[in-house]
Amino acid sequence: MGIEGSREISGFCNRVGRLLSLASFIEASVPKPGNAGPTQDIPSVRYRDLLDSAMKLEGSYQEACLRGFHRKLPLMDLLYKVSSGRFALLGTAMLLLPLAYSASSLNLEGLIVRASQVIRSMGREDWKWFSDSLSIIQPSYLGRMERMDYRSGDLEFWRVLEWSATFDTVSRELMEGYRRSLRIFQLLRSNRCGSFTRTIQHAFIRLLSEEPDGLILRKWGSRTALNISLLASKIPDCPSEGELEKLNRFLISRRINPGSTADLIASGIALYELNELFNNGFRSFLQRGCDRVAQ
Numbered sequence: 001m002g003i004e005g006s007r008e009i010s011g012f013c014n015r016v017g018r019l020l021s022l023a024s025f026i027e028a029s030v031p032k033p034g035n036a037g038p039t040q041d042i043p044s045v046r047y048r049d050l051l052d053s054a055m056k057l058e059g060s061y062q063e064a065c066l067r068g069f070h071r072k073l074p075l076m077d078l079l080y081k082v083s084s085g086r087f088a089l090l091g092t093a094m095l096l097l098p099l100a101y102s103a104s105s106l107n108l109e110g111l112i113v114r115a116s117q118v119i120r121s122m123g124r125e126d127w128k129w130f131s132d133s134l135s136i137i138q139p140s141y142l143g144r145m146e147r148m149d150y151r152s153g154d155l156e157f158w159r160v161l162e163w164s165a166t167f168d169t170v171s172r173e174l175m176e177g178y179r180r181s182l183r184i185f186q187l188l189r190s191n192r193c194g195s196f197t198r199t200i201q202h203a204f205i206r207l208l209s210e211e212p213d214g215l216i217l218r219k220w221g222s223r224t225a226l227n228i229s230l231l232a233s234k235i236p237d238c239p240s241e242g243e244l245e246k247l248n249r250f251l252i253s254r255r256i257n258p259g260s261t262a263d264l265i266a267s268g269i270a271l272y273e274l275n276e277l278f279n280n281g282f283r284s285f286l287q288r289g290c291d292r293v294a295q
Contacts, residue, residue: 091169
């Protein structure tokens with residue numbers, strides 16, 4: 001590959017990194033019930049920590065994109081590089097790193113297919129880096145798992161995801177080919193509520209109403225998670241600020257955070273942004289370069 005090709009790939013991956021980081025900025029900045037945002041921090045996370053984590057991840061997404069061109073794993077060392085006690089986007093990073101790696105696809109369908117293949121290829125080295133990251137981040141909802149403790153050693157990352165999918169929303173999304181993220185992407189494309197912000201809020205409420213939030217389930221149990229979904233199901237499409245604020249006050253007063261649903265919203269926004277990238281100026285570069293890169 002010549003110098004020009006390397007520069008094109010680098011420029012493309014820089015753009016991918018910015019867009020995926022932007023997805024988290026957008027998700028965090030849209031007020032959503034129970035989540036940290038511009039007008040509220042919550043006990044488990046500050047709005048500032050969300051923005052700081054998104055900024056740090058930009059470089060990891062860029063590097064993941066470059067590795068994707070050269071078919072090089074692992075990926076989870078890129079999470080380890082940004083891990084700290086205040087890192088606040090663990091679930092989002094798990095969802096977006098495979099997308100960054102697969103960004104050299106020609107379209108959204110190819111992106112999802114390749115990301116799913118990459119996830120199934122993540123083995124013991126990825127698990128080592130991921131478990132080391134968890135030891136630093138120390139998410140309060142993990143604790144000690146019954147059969148697969150995250151401090152255990154010789155495990156394959158994708159097998160842990162497969163097992164975790166029975167109770168963890170993010171793991172389930174990774175193992176099921178970004179099914180929910182694609183639905184959010186379609187809602188965002190429809191602009192059903194007349195603005196990007198209001199449609200994100202609509203997508204958040206619909207997703208929360210249809211599937212109990214994984215973080216709520218793990219911290220407060222299935223009954224609480226189901227009750228929150230029931231409350232969300234009573235909120236109409238394109239909810240008003242008053243309807244959102246009522247649910248927000250209920251969740252905040254009980255220290256309940258639908259964090260897994262927020263991760264899925266960020267993933268849906270990421271698909272929206274990458275689709276815009278594919279359709280507005282970068283398709284021709286990828287078509288020119290894909291054969292050279294695959295060699």
